[in-house]
Amino acid sequence: MRITLIAGARPNFMKIAPIIRSIHNHNQKHQNQITFRLVHTGQHYDDKLSKVFFEELALPAPDVNLGAGSGTQAEQTARIMIEFERDLLQNPTDLVVVVGDVTSTLACTIVAKKLNTKVAHVEGGIRSFDMTMPEEVNRLVTDSLSDYFFTTTDIANQNLKKSGVADERIFFVGNTMIDSLHYSLDKLKAPAIWNTLQLKAKDYYVLTLHRPSNVDDGEKLFTILKTIEQSAGHKPIVFPVHPRTRKNFQSFEAKLPGIKAIDPLSYFEFIYLVRDAVGVITDSGGVQEETTVLGVPCVTLRANTERPETVFTGTNELIGDDYHKLGDALEKIERGNWKKGEIPALWDGKTADRIVQAIATTV
Secondary structure, eight states: OEEEEEEOSHHHHHHHHHHHHHHHHHHHHOSSOOEEEEEEOOSSOSGGGTHHHHHHTTOOOOSEEOOOOSOOHHHHHHHHHHHHHHHHHHSOOSEEEEETTSHHHHHHHHHHHHTTOEEEEETTTOOOOOTTSHHHHHHHHHHHHOSEEEESSHHHHHHHHHTTOOGGGEEEOOOHHHHHHHHHTTTOOOOTHHHHTTOOTTSOEEEEOOOHHHHSSHHHHHHHHHHHHHHSTTOOEEEEOOHHHHHHHHTTGGGOTTEEEEOOOOHHHHHHHHHHOSEEEEOOHHHHHHHHHHTOOEEEOSSOOSOTHHHHTSSEEEOTTOHHHHHHHHHHHHTTOOOOOOOOTTOSSOHHHHHHHHHHHTO
C-alpha cells in the first residue's frame, strides 16, 4: 500500500513521527508492506519551528518541501494546494494521511479529494464549536471530506457520529502527540536558560501565547502578562516568544521584569521546562494535552477548547478573558490546591501502532 503523509507546522511533525516509526516496525514484521512519501508543505519554514523537530524526533528528510512560506490564510492555502496538486499528480497514492487542524491539513485534503484520492484524518472529530478560530474551519472542512478518521477520544467519536459518519469509518486509537511525548521523555535536555535564569524545579512557570485574540492587541497582551506576573508568587515566568508575538511584547518588555522572554525552544527543551514547571499558562491545544499527561497544572487563556478531555479528565482549566479568574487560578497553584487529573483512555504511547494496524488491515 502507498500512502502520503502531510506535515506542515510544528504540531504536525510530532504527530507524524510516531506513525513513520510504526510503519518501519510494521514493514519489518509483515509481508503487506506500507510505502510512504513524506510531504512537508513548508507552512512552518523557520528552522526553530521546523528543522529541529525533524532532528529530535528522528523524522526522515521529507521527500518534497512545497515551500508554502508565509502569507495570509488564503495565500498560504492557495500555494499549498497548487504545489500539492502538482506533487500528487506526479506521485499518485492510495491514501493521503493528514493530521491536526492547520492550514496544510485543509489544503491537502481538498486537493486529494478533487483528485479522487482517499483521505484519513488523524485527530478527526475534535471540535471547539468556535467559528472565530481558523482551526475550527479547517477541522470542519477536513472532516466533511475525509474517508477515515483516527480519533483521540470518545468525545471526538460522538462528534463525528452526530455529523453522520458511519461507525466503520471511525477508529478510536488515542493521541499520537502523546506517542511523541513518551518517545521523548528519556531524551529531554535542559535549555541554556535553565542555568542562565537559575531555574529550580517547581519554582517557575512556563507561558506560551500565540493566538491572535491574545497577542495581536498590545494593550490586551500587556494586561495578560501583568496579571500573570502579579499572581505568580514572585516566581519567574519563562516565555518562549512566538515570532508573531515578538513585536508587541518588545514595546513593553522592560515593564515586566518577571516575564523572562526567550527564543522558541526545541521540543526536547520545551518539554523539559514543562515537566518541571509548577504550572503552565497557555493558549495552545497541544500544551493542554502534554500537561495533562505530565500531571502539570495548566491554565488555558481561552473560553473554549477542542480538547475538553484535558478539562474533564486532565489537569487543564479554561479561564477565557477573565483576568480575575487568571489571578485566582495562579493563586490556587501557589497554594498547591490544583486538581490532580488523570490520563485519558488510550493516551498510552501506542496510538501510532493502532493507526498503522488499521491502515494495513482495514483502510
